[in-house]
């Protein structure tokens with residue numbers, strides 16, 4: 001589903017953020033992406049979501065080189081991807097319902113369909129009773145779950161999460177990971193960036209490790225393990 005082939009990323013200002021990264025994530029797989037702060041985790045996720053483009057190499061989603069997709073076609077690529085950020089980026093002047101509905105409103109779905117899908121999504125994250133609430137009245141864990149409901153409301157086959165539990169205590173973090181496992185059980189492909197090694201090591205999923213922009217473990221580069 002996702003394949004990185006000798007991918008390099010150098011920002012116009014700054015050093016190389018990713019260097020010769022190779023890995024393949026199969027359809028229906030759930031994997032963690034870890035590494036120190038500045039290792040390149042966010043950059044790798046941004047290349048998949050075409051928020052940034054590779055300087056060299058190929059980023060393939062279902063065989064399509066998304067690094068080469070024309071700007072006007074990027075929204076089509078993003079339709080297959082749900083994205084979750086650490087700071088969840090909710091709109092604080094809108095209700096929970098309206099926040100989750102946003103991607104469907106943008107996609108032009110009708111009113112009835114939006115109501116049905118938003119409630120199904122809120123039900124999945126256990127927030128069905130809070131649809132009329134404003135995000136400010138929710139706990140940090142609940143706010144993050146609203147962000148997750150918004151990311152899955154369009155039923156994307158793939159979910160990317162960037163430090164989704166970064167601001168949460170261990171119990172809430174585990175709950176969020178359980179939620180991701182439930183999505184994975186029904187066939188969703190997930191790639192979750194997290195530097196919380198204690199948490200991700202306790203779950204039995206593949207771990208991809210970046211160090212200074214290089215994939216030192218879990219990837220496809222046979223020479224990489226020697227750096228680990």
Ligand code: ADP
Nearest residue numbers: 011013014017036037038039040041042043044
């Ligand atoms: P991580 O998510 O693992 O903390 P990042 O992908 O955010 O790592 O960053 C990797 C490297 O790229 C770091 O050295 C960071 O300073 C640099 N970087 C990230 N974004 C930019 C940017 N927009 N411009 C210049 N350098 C950047």
